[in-house]
Amino acid sequence: MRILARPTALAVAVLVVFAFLLAETVAVQVKTTSVRKDPKFTSAAVAAIRAGDTLEKLATQSGWVKVRTKSGVVGWVHSTAVTAKKVSLTASGKTMQTQASAGEVALAAKGFNKQVEDAYRSANPNLDFAGVDRLEKIRPTAAEIEAFLKAGRLGESGGAQ
Amino acid sequence: MSARAKAFAAAILAAALALTGCQAVKQGAADVLASTGKVSREDADALVRTAETLRSTFADITEEEEYYIGRSTAALILSKYGLYRNDALSAYVNVLGTAIAYSSERPETYGGYHFAVLASDEVNAMAAPGGFIFVTKGLVKRCADEETLAAILAHEIGHVAGRHGLQSIKKSRLVDAFKLIGGEAARQFDSEELAKVTAAFDGVLGDVVETLVERGYDRKFEYEADKLALSYTVRTGYAPDGLAAFLRGMEEDKPAGPAAGWFKTHPSAAERSARVKAEIAALGAVPVKLAVRTARFAAAVKPVR
Numbered sequence: 001m002r003i004l005a006r007p008t009a010l011a012v013a014v015l016v017v018f019a020f021l022l023a024e025t026v027a028v029q030v031k032t033t034s035v036r037k038d039p040k041f042t043s044a045a046v047a048a049i050r051a052g053d054t055l056e057k058l059a060t061q062s063g064w065v066k067v068r069t070k071s072g073v074v075g076w077v078h079s080t081a082v083t084a085k086k087v088s089l090t091a092s093g094k095t096m097q098t099q100a101s102a103g104e105v106a107l108a109a110k111g112f113n114k115q116v117e118d119a120y121r122s123a124n125p126n127l128d129f130a131g132v133d134r135l136e137k138i139r140p141t142a143a144e145i146e147a148f149l150k151a152g153r154l155g156e157s158g159g160a161q
Numbered sequence: 162m163s164a165r166a167k168a169f170a171a172a173i174l175a176a177a178l179a180l181t182g183c184q185a186v187k188q189g190a191a192d193v194l195a196s197t198g199k200v201s202r203e204d205a206d207a208l209v210r211t212a213e214t215l216r217s218t219f220a221d222i223t224e225e226e227e228y229y230i231g232r233s234t235a236a237l238i239l240s241k242y243g244l245y246r247n248d249a250l251s252a253y254v255n256v257l258g259t260a261i262a263y264s265s266e267r268p269e270t271y272g273g274y275h276f277a278v279l280a281s282d283e284v285n286a287m288a289a290p291g292g293f294i295f296v297t298k299g300l301v302k303r304c305a306d307e308e309t310l311a312a313i314l315a316h317e318i319g320h321v322a323g324r325h326g327l328q329s330i331k332k333s334r335l336v337d338a339f340k341l342i343g344g345e346a347a348r349q350f351d352s353e354e355l356a357k358v359t360a361a362f363d364g365v366l367g368d369v370v371e372t373l374v375e376r377g378y379d380r381k382f383e384y385e386a387d388k389l390a391l392s393y394t395v396r397t398g399y400a401p402d403g404l405a406a407f408l409r410g411m412e413e414d415k416p417a418g419p420a421a422g423w424f425k426t427h428p429s430a431a432e433r434s435a436r437v438k439a440e441i442a443a444l445g446a447v448p449v450k451l452a453v454r455t456a457r458f459a460a461a462v463k464p465v466r
Contacts, residue, residue, distance in 0.1 A: 029225075029271065030271050030272075031228070031271055031272055031273075078269050080266075080267050080268060080269040081269040110223055110225070110226065110342070111339075112226040112229045112362055112365070113229060115350060115355065116229065116350075116355070116362050117233060119355050120233060120359050123363075127237060127239075128236050129232070129236045131239040132236050132239060135275045135277055135293065136275055138252070138255050138275060139275075140259050144256055145256060145259055145260050145263070148256045148257070148260060149398070151453070151457070152307070152398070152453060152454045152457065153398070153453065154454075155260070155397060
């Protein structure tokens with residue numbers, strides 16, 4: 001342990017441990033989204049990803065991150081869909097996934113979570129959560145957006161950043 | 162371990178922990194420190210604890226928490242105003258809004274953006290945290306063309322992107338809620354904790370809904386959202402005068418007597434319109450309004466006219 005006698009050596013050792021643990025990965029921070037062929041939202045989806053999935057970060061380009069999924073698919077995700085911060089959270093999430101059902105993992109999210117919403121809902125049975133669930137189901141596809149932009153002669157300057 | 166060495170190790174840890182929140186990593190860091198023999202186990206644990214950042218402001222609300230705050234806010238808004246049911250109009254508003262959100266600096270949120278028309282003749286638009294965006298039937302009726310509705314939706318997307326709704330939560334309430342929730346990365350509450358956290362959640366929703374429905378945002382957020390709206394719409398390909406035109410119309414029709422709805426929650430349309438005009442002048446070359454868009458807009462909003 002002579003090498004760790006000096007504080008600098010100690011600091012280097014700590015950093016090496018962290019560098020190993022963090023690597024060049026990002027974690028998905030939105031419920032579901034797609035890895036896309038090109039760095040734009042109207043580009044074809046090549047893989048479906050969900051909250052907690054880890055992706056290898058390969059490159060960045062004006063708001064987009066080039067990634068490789070666990071199954072080896074390479075494509076682009078928008079930077080707002082991923083975080084470098086949650087790599088660790090995902091690691092613990094993975095452990096939980098092997099021990100608990102997906103529902104229990106969702107319940108175990110930090111702070112204001114589904115468990116809290118359920119409690120709030122049962123205390124306020126007249127609130128229109130069913131309406132909110134219906135709203136959430138409406139999600140235009142990339143093809144619909146592209147058709148809309150094209151028909152309205154929009155997005156010709158590049159559209160999404 | 163000398164004080165200097167301790168401070169140094171703490172700084173390195175703070176930097177490393179800023180990148181992570183993992184209990185296993187923290188434990189690993191404490192183990193590394195303790196294994197040197199230069200730091201006691203107790204010191205090592207204390208160093209790791211100090212380096213951890215405690216949650217204190219709206220910026221510490223996670224994406225997922227924002228989503229749950231947004232869902233309940235949306236439920237409260239839907240219950241108050243009621244949904245205007247028309248599948249074709251709903252599809253139109255959602256494709257239009259999503260296209261604009263893609264041009265914002267926050268195109269992805271935990272649950273995504275969702276747009277709805279409310280069954281109210283009051284002229285108003287609201288954005289719940291996380292991306293639930295509402296416009297009233299009365300507002301849609303007032304829009305002359307797609308450029309105008311695009312600008313209104315873009316303004317609301319600006320509130321979501323800027324996390325303005327979350328900033329209406331009282332600071333003390335948030336600090337108390339974070340204390341209740343604690344520092345663990347993920348957990349399930351027991352019944353006593355759940356009752357307290359749910360009460361805190363209720364308080365948070367009260368602040369957000371009061372701002373959206375009754376009080377309005379801080380003026381600076383409205384001006385910021387106008388500015389963002391201009392940039393999102395132009396980036397999408399819209400002529401930039403939709404918002405200015407809408408504001409001029411609102412100013413002309415301002416009712417006498419006490420302000421209600423949009424007039425109550427928004428700063429003077431004249432002041433906003435003047436600012437927007439100045440910003441447009443600074444833009445240089447911009448897209449122009451096209452008849453093909455106005456025609457599809459007219460077809461989509463026909464049921465509310």
